[in-house]
Amino acid sequence: DIQMTQSPSTLSASVGDRVSITCRASQSISSWVAWYQQKPGKAPKLLIYEASFLESGVPSRFSGSGSGTEFALIISSLQPDDFATYYCQQYNTNSWTFGQGTKVEIK
């Protein structure tokens, strides 16, 4: 199974900060990575697919990069609505794996 190692597990930041979350795959997965946002009591929401494509309706302050084994989610200017938990996911084959999650907290 492909493992996804996500870091950091917790991130404290202020409104307006640039924030970066990384995921490392245990083997090359091309660009088959997605990023999700989850708020308490809610289902996850897709933000980015195929490493760098913005899902429809998602604000442009979110972006994704990477290929192979190293991936990143960047929030260019953190907004109050962005305090949540973020997960990466690989779908290189029909066997998906999630990262452990990153909780973005208010500093």
Added chain:
Amino acid sequence: EVQLVQSGAEVKKPGDSLKISCQGSGYNFPSYWIGWVRQMPGKGLEWMGIIYPGDSDTRYSPSFEGQVTMSADKALSIGYLQWSNLKASDTAMYYCARPRRPGKSRGGAFNIWGQGTMVTVSS
């Protein structure tokens, strides 16, 4: 509107059996994988497996193989997740989800999610 609607919360005893459902609407249900994701209280997302309703092709995560059974009724556009012998450790929120693209070649990222079904197993 494309949506997945899951069955309601369940409270069961250890050893009970259970089948929860995920009703798809607004799209061609047989043509998209349906995935199942577990989230234990206060924990992260765990991929359990996927099923392709068109031919019932099923892939399980090794962590869940033999622990649960996935099925689908393509005529009714419903996916199912079932247990035959629940344990307290099965207490969790369970989500179904659909990927962005149809077809079997590669499921892709999940852009449609059900609202979740909370399963509580307690004596």
